[in-house]
Amino acid sequence: MNIILLGPPGAGKGTQARKLVDERNMVQLSTGDMLRAARTSGTEMGKMVAAVMDRGDLVTDDIVIGLIREQLESDQGGGGYIFDGFPRTLAQADALGRLLVDMGENLDCVIEMQVDDDALVDRITARSTCGDCGEVYNDNTKPIPADEKCTNCGASNFQRRADDNEDSLRTRLMAYYKQTSPLVGYYYAKGDLRSVDGLASMDDVATSIASALRQSE
Numbered sequence: 001m002n003i004i005l006l007g008p009p010g011a012g013k014g015t016q017a018r019k020l021v022d023e024r025n026m027v028q029l030s031t032g033d034m035l036r037a038a039r040t041s042g043t044e045m046g047k048m049v050a051a052v053m054d055r056g057d058l059v060t061d062d063i064v065i066g067l068i069r070e071q072l073e074s075d076q077g078g079g080g081y082i083f084d085g086f087p088r089t090l091a092q093a094d095a096l097g098r099l100l101v102d103m104g105e106n107l108d109c110v111i112e113m114q115v116d117d118d119a120l121v122d123r124i125t126a127r128s129t130c131g132d133c134g135e136v137y138n139d140n141t142k143p144i145p146a147d148e149k150c151t152n153c154g155a156s157n158f159q160r161r162a163d164d165n166e167d168s169l170r171t172r173l174m175a176y177y178k179q180t181s182p183l184v185g186y187y188y189a190k191g192d193l194r195s196v197d198g199l200a201s202m203d204d205v206a207t208s209i210a211s212a213l214r215q216s217e
């Protein structure tokens with residue numbers, strides 16, 4: 001199956017994508033992770049997008065569509081693709097549709113993760129991740145263990161994202177409502193949209209996603 005996880009920053013897309021990778025052998029394509037990797041390795045593109053990302057604005061469509069095209073052309077399909085944080089604009093959604101058609105593939109389902117904005121601010125400003133395996137921690141609900149070793153992989157490489165602060169989050173939320181939320185209507189009209197309560201516990205969200213996927217099979 002090929003699916004999109006759609007939702008504002010902090011909705012839990014990355015966490016649920018990682019579960020799907022573990023449980024269904026799917027391939028997670030996160031444009032945010034790809035852009036952060038480009039920054040860390042210091043490529044020209046990485047340098048170009050750094051300030052835009054720190055501000056919380058969207059990187060240009062051409063760049064992210066190019067990143068996704070490269071990944072799809074390298075064909076790691078497995079149990080299918082999870083698009084996480086892509087598409088974020090109508091132009092990206094159209095481009096993804098064309099790329100999948102060119103590959104003879106379908107989009108099976110778009111999962112909208114619904115959350116309220118106050119919860120997002122709380123989640124994001126308290127968030128850190130394991131730099132080695134991507135496990136997500138939260139100062140209030142899932143603090144970093146006292147022995148400072150990741151519960152998933154044992155590494156001691158906890159990181160906070162540069163854009164996980166209140167100023168940048170406001171810009172990211174604005175970008176979501178102005179540019180990305182129209183995709184809810186776009187995919188609803190195509191008959192692909194399923195909505196889940198993103199504020200439920202991690203396991204309950206996973207159960208809702210599994211049932212949405214069953215309905216789309």
Ligand code: AMP
Pocket residue numbers: 009031032033035052053054056057058059060061064084085086087088089092163172
């Ligand atoms: P994320 O990890 O998905 O929250 O993305 C972090 C940042 O990367 C965003 O705030 C944007 O600056 C940029 N970004 C990630 N994905 C996209 C996309 N599909 N379109 C434009 N910008 C993106």
